[in-house]
Amino acid sequence: MSKYSDELTYGFTGQVAPPVRETRIGVCSAYCGACDELIADVQSGCAQLQGRRFAQSGGCQLMLAVGIVSSLTNVVVIVHSPLGCCSGFVGSGGLRKTMRASKGKREEEFVWLHTNLDEMDVVRGGLDKLREAVLYAEREYHPDAIIIANGCVPGIIGDDIDSLVTELGGRISAKLVPIHCEGFKSRYVASGYDSAYHGVLRHLVEPLVKYERAIPDEKQETLDRYRISRTVNIFNVGSNSNGDEVELSRIVSALGLIPRVLPLHASLDDLARIGEAALNVSVCATHDDYLLGHLKERFGTPYIIDTLPIGIRSTNLWLLRIAEFFGLEAEAERVIKLENDQLNAALEPFRRELRGKSVYVGGGETRILTTASFFAEDLGMDVVGVKAHNVDRFVEEIMEELEDPRLEITVAAGQPAEELNVLARLRPDLYCGHVGANGWVSRLGIPNLPLFGQALNYMGYTGAYELARKASKALKNTNFVKNISRGVKLPLSAEWLARDTKLNIKETEAV
């Protein structure tokens, strides 16, 4: 069982808003050094006090919070803020449609409204606009829930959105869900996941009311109890593809268990049944420790937060942890042997092509470390460095198990100029990184592939095969990036690119 079950305490849902992650779990958002140094600095608290001299935009928790709640079925999201806070949502509708279609769910538009706060609203308050938007959403769209994402401006001027929710609660049929995701509150964008799940836990996770049957049906009740005792909730994340979810469900089913994937793209009925499971399993602690911890408190459901099932070793471990909970170790060993034998044989041609090639991985902390381990351990590649958006206690164990404890790691959410400075020095044969970075990396002439993709499979055993296939394909013909780098220059000076990355990191004052 995950050590975090005992280590962390929750119990925050009595509060209007969740604590930010800086205070709840401690977090490092700026670092440059070796992995073993970073572990020591995280444990001593020094890593949490690092900042940078030159910083670019680092993201906002409102974006991540809206990303989570907007996936739910038949909801309307109202962003209570100036219009600029919504600038990143333009592409989200397509993503939602793609995901729903790939899961075979009914097609739905992503309906989001905004209150377009202006200077006068800052003086007079924005609640009248928000009230109008809520009533409009109810009248026009008849959603199951109306979710209000609160931006910095109403947070600073003190708009009491919770009072408005109480006032309107009895007047409309949709459930009202305030999400306190004001960007200024946290430097750690993943705080947005906690903000989103805080609202979901307070307003949408309500167990179904069960009435006693007029005519007792013991057989059905026994079947229901059996189903719950074998059900494993697999908590999906925004970067999952349907292929990932199918693969993780497949290997859990192979143990004779019943997988159920949620909460993204779930309906309100699905959320009402979230407590009907024997075990909750995370695929990424950065996303859902807050949710799993509170579900344990509310329903008593044990949970596992361990590794992210990318690559052979991590997938084996992820499956074994689940099996151990149910006493199914022998079954798991059989499944793992069968899968590993087949996969290792299938990977052989890619190993021949990729062995010895250098690679750099950038993105979310757990994903980059498990992906880098796969490249090194299973494909024989030379991992020359990794970049994490943030680092916290959840990856300490994974970092401790790295083949090379001196592996270079930088911690930076966004910060493309800093990442390009690192890459200009290391010049890897291949870059595997988060959406948004690959365009910049192409200008350096480095072949690259995305770290995740909603239409691609990365997790589990089939995901490992796909990842190797994509890496091999990216190196087969590198003319595209060569031409890009010849024709499009980076907006960075030669002096910046030659500078020591560590010079950009400085100690900040405690907050």
Ligand code: SF4
């Ligand atoms: S940081 Fe504040 S103002 Fe900026 S996008 Fe986020 S919520 Fe809006």
